[in-house]
Amino acid sequence: MIEVNELTKRYGKATAVNGLTFTVRPGHVTGFLGPNGAGKSTTLRMLLGLTEPTSGTATIDGHPFRDHPRGLRHAGALLDAHDVHGGRSAVTYLSALARSNGIPRRRVDEVLEEVGLAPAARRRIGGFSLGMKQRLGIATALLGDPPVLLFDEPVNGLDPEGVRWVRGLFRRLAAEGRTVFVSSHLMSEMQNTAEHLIVIGRGELIADESVAEFAARGTRQRVTVRTPDPTALAAVLEAEGASVQPDDSVADAEEWLTVSGLSAARIGELASHHRIVLLELATRTASLEEAFMELTADSVEYLAGESR
Numbered sequence: 189m190i191e192v193n194e195l196t197k198r199y200g201k202a203t204a205v206n207g208l209t210f211t212v213r214p215g216h217v218t219g220f221l222g223p224n225g226a227g228k229s230t231t232l233r234m235l236l237g238l239t240e241p242t243s244g245t246a247t248i249d250g251h252p253f254r255d256h257p258r259g260l261r262h263a264g265a266l267l268d269a270h271d272v273h274g275g276r277s278a279v280t281y282l283s284a285l286a287r288s289n290g291i292p293r294r295r296v297d298e299v300l301e302e303v304g305l306a307p308a309a310r311r312r313i314g315g316f317s318l319g320m321k322q323r324l325g326i327a328t329a330l331l332g333d334p335p336v337l338l339f340d341e342p343v344n345g346l347d348p349e350g351v352r353w354v355r356g357l358f359r360r361l362a363a364e365g366r367t368v369f370v371s372s373h374l375m376s377e378m379q380n381t382a383e384h385l386i387v388i389g390r391g392e393l394i395a396d397e398s399v400a401e402f403a404a405r406g407t408r409q410r411v412t413v414r415t416p417d418p419t420a421l422a423a424v425l426e427a428e429g430a431s432v433q434p435d436d437s438v439a440d441a442e443e444w445l446t447v448s449g450l451s452a453a454r455i456g457e458l459a460s461h462h463r464i465v466l467l468e469l470a471t472r473t474a475s476l477e478e479a480f481m482e483l484t485a486d487s488v489e490y491l492a493g494e495s496r
């Protein structure tokens with residue numbers, strides 16, 4: 189189990205993590221979500237004792253990670269896949285880690301097999317692709333067969349087959365009763381893997397709930413409508429209390445509107461009454477990704493096109 193209590197990290201005047209409190213339980217995958225710069229990596233680094241908190245505590249199975257002798261047997265982590273000395277082979281690198289953590293040598297071959305790197309075991313890590321480095325990072329995390337696993341953006345650089353493999357691996361590790369905590373800045377990466385979500389923005393907790401609860405936020409329905417006269421239609425719909433936005437997610441954007449607060453049937457009736465031609469009309473439910481973007485919109489560090 190992972191417990192974070194009133195955890196804060198400041199760098200000078202900048203606050204990376206601000207009074208975070210949450211618990212990650214064993215037995216299912218927990219997603220750690222937030223836009224770029226939200227404070228995910230800083231939180232994971234504090235959990236692993238690599239960054240000193242300004243205040244608050246972060247513990248693994250009741251103790252700060254540093255207090256666990258032979259750390260890799262208590263918690264395994266993938267942080268920055270590039271952070272490995274490139275001159276050694278995967279076998280040499282993992283064997284040294286196994287020795288210093290009191291882990292039997294046979295685990296090295298087992299984890300290399302598990303992550304699909306057995307054929308590349310004796311090649312220099314420096315020549316590995318990003319995807320292979322991610323696999324090596326995952327092998328490192330698994331080496332000590334630990335009850336707690338932390339992964340920071342693990343699917344970066346993996347091809348679609350690799351992404352599918354890693355999702356299955358996380359679910360299996362969780363089903364074995366381990367605590368599995370996985371960070372991502374994309375909801376779509378988590379929705380088929382995680383059962384629980386911790387969402388942060390600008391270092392603060394935004395949501396701590398099951399994926400099912402999170403999904404319920406996104407069930408608000410909208411209607412998309414295409415018309416040659418969007419200005420007239422928008423005026424009619426707004427007069428009926430609807431909220432109307434141009435839909436700039438499509439190619440011929442000037443003809444499209446996104447409407448909330450009125451049903452498709454009512455929009456059709458109003459258009460007919462006012463003799464406005466409709467070319468298309470459809471109801472759609474917001475995706476989890478949209479619900480996530482809405483939830484974190486206020487905490488996105490740099491918006492595209494925004495002047496700084």
Ligand SMILES: Nc1ncnc2c1ncn2[C@@H]1O[C@H](COP(=O)(O)OP(=O)(O)OP(=O)(O)O)[C@@H](O)[C@H]1O
Pocket residue numbers: 199202203204222223224225226227228229230231373
């Ligand atoms: N060593 C540091 N010195 C100064 N500021 C830092 C340091 N490390 C992180 N920060 C700042 O703290 C904030 C949180 O960064 P962090 O890397 O934890 O976010 P993140 O959620 O992991 O983002 P990303 O998905 O982009 O990796 C950012 O504004 C970042 O610039």
